[in-house]
Amino acid sequence: MMSMLLFLFFLIPGCLLGMWWFVCFYLVLGMFFYFNFYWFSSYMSMLSYSFGGDVLSMCLVFLSFWIVFLMILASYSIYIKNNHSVEFLLVNILLLMCLISSFTTSNLFLFYVFFESSLICTLFLIFGWGYQPERLSAGFYLLFYTMFASLPLLLSIFYIQSVSLSLFYFLISLDFNFFLYLSLIFAFLIKMPMIFVHFWLPKAHVEAPISGSMILAGVLLKLGGYGLMRVLFFLHDYSVNYSFFWIGLSLYGSFMVGCLCMYQVDIKSLIAYSSVAHMGLVLCGIFSLNIWGLYGSLVLMIGHGLCSSGLFCLANIIYERVGSRSFIINSGLIVFMPSLSLFWFILSANNMASPISLNLLGEIMLINGLMGWDSLSFIFLGLSSFLSCCYSIYLYSYVQHGSYYAGSLTFGFNLFREYLLILFHLLPLNLLIMKCDIFVLWI
Numbered sequence: 471m472m473s474m475l476l477f478l479f480f481l482i483p484g485c486l487l488g489m490w491w492f493v494c495f496y497l498v499l500g501m502f503f504y505f506n507f508y509w510f511s512s513y514m515s516m517l518s519y520s521f522g523g524d525v526l527s528m529c530l531v532f533l534s535f536w537i538v539f540l541m542i543l544a545s546y547s548i549y550i551k552n553n554h555s556v557e558f559l560l561v562n563i564l565l566l567m568c569l570i571s572s573f574t575t576s577n578l579f580l581f582y583v584f585f586e587s588s589l590i591c592t593l594f595l596i597f598g599w600g601y602q603p604e605r606l607s608a609g610f611y612l613l614f615y616t617m618f619a620s621l622p623l624l625l626s627i628f629y630i631q632s633v634s635l636s637l638f639y640f641l642i643s644l645d646f647n648f649f650l651y652l653s654l655i656f657a658f659l660i661k662m663p664m665i666f667v668h669f670w671l672p673k674a675h676v677e678a679p680i681s682g683s684m685i686l687a688g689v690l691l692k693l694g695g696y697g698l699m700r701v702l703f704f705l706h707d708y709s710v711n712y713s714f715f716w717i718g719l720s721l722y723g724s725f726m727v728g729c730l731c732m733y734q735v736d737i738k739s740l741i742a743y744s745s746v747a748h749m750g751l752v753l754c755g756i757f758s759l760n761i762w763g764l765y766g767s768l769v770l771m772i773g774h775g776l777c778s779s780g781l782f783c784l785a786n787i788i789y790e791r792v793g794s795r796s797f798i799i800n801s802g803l804i805v806f807m808p809s810l811s812l813f814w815f816i817l818s819a820n821n822m823a824s825p826i827s828l829n830l831l832g833e834i835m836l837i838n839g840l841m842g843w844d845s846l847s848f849i850f851l852g853l854s855s856f857l858s859c860c861y862s863i864y865l866y867s868y869v870q871h872g873s874y875y876a877g878s879l880t881f882g883f884n885l886f887r888e889y890l891l892i893l894f895h896l897l898p899l900n901l902l903i904m905k906c907d908i909f910v911l912w913i
Contacts, residue, residue, distance in 0.1 A: 525912035622653030661694030665723025728857025766835025773828030780895030802874035
């Protein structure tokens with residue numbers, strides 16, 4: 471594990487020298503090296519200095535590697551315009567180091583430290599390379615929502631240390647009460663985000679640069695799910711009594727946010743709200759505390775990370791050409807960029823959990839888990855699945871079809887880099903289903 475962090479640490483000189491493609495290439499090389507190095511076994515391996523990973527950790531580590539590489543690929547305009555490209559590369563590498571450290575530490579306090587550090591790096595991305603002046607308020611929303619819930623988490627970690635005398639996930643043992651339970655999970659519920667505490671997410675997505683949107687949708691929301699899975703490992707017996715509340719709320723939230731998606735006028739905003747709906751399903755799977763729900767949560771987190779990130783890339787490609795993210799201005803783009811229409815269709819179909827994507831596998835597992843938990847949950851499950859189909863079709867049909875905006879005079883040619891970028895989202899999203907047994911080894 472230390473070798474992985476040192477590998478990233480030694481990429482920092484490349485960042486300081488502004489070696490854009492060098493950093494890209496070595497991130498991919500490192501990811502494939504460690505992918506072949508790891509055993510995908512059911513126990514913790516690659517242990518060093520309280521860092522190590524099981525399948526849950528390592529799947530999210532490889533997702534982080536892949537998304538950060540794609541972020542740098544998508545933000546090529548920063549390099550071309552020399553918009554502080556050295557600082558941008560540096561923030562990305564530091565963010566990746568924080569994320570990998572959070573996913574691989576087996577100590578609750580260290581997890582908290584790296585969890586918060588990743589937030590600061592994301593804040594730099596939004597403040598430094600965001601589009602409108604409103605990025606400041608969006609950054610403060612992100613900061614204060616997550617910091618508000620993080621203080622009780624910190625206090626509960628100190629309390630666990632004083633009573634249990636250990637902060638290692640597998641050694642914590644004490645009597646829990648409701649306030650301790652709530653303070654341990656609330657920070658992760660906001661990070662997911664759960665319905666009613668999700669208001670920071672669409673705002674942060676709309677104002678963030680493409681790299682900020684990709685890392686937020688691809689990895690940072692998964693930090694919440696990962697934290698919940700780790701905390702519920704030792705909260706399991708206590709959590710069973712209260713799961714019905716969180717599952718009920720998340721099922722209702724998935725349905726309501728699906729309705730909200732249907733009247734969005736901003737492309738990025740719709741994709742951001744669809745993330746909230748999908749994360750609601752992941753929350754249901756985690757709190758169902760059965761094996762299908764937990765498997766489905768991991769698969770859907772990875773599937774959603776790739777799919778949502780790809781949709782944000784497509785929205786950014788349009789934004790760079792047209793200068794707007796509005797549905798009204800961006801209609802009829804099949805005339806403007808016909809070659810991208812297929813990618814729009816595949817990613818929109820994957821967003822509604824079509825075969826052969828990881829989203830479909832994750833949703834089938836989650837439906838299994840939730841129906842096993844309570845068969846009445848089929849009402850909201852069915853409605854939220856139907857609405858995800860509706861807003862994905864709405865997104866594709868409105869953007870690709872209809873009358874083309876006559877005020878747009880630019881010519882819509884696409885670059886080879888952009889085709890590669892979307893293809894690198896689609897390949898793992900649709901091919902990993904052939905090797906889906908690796909996702910069910912961690913329990």
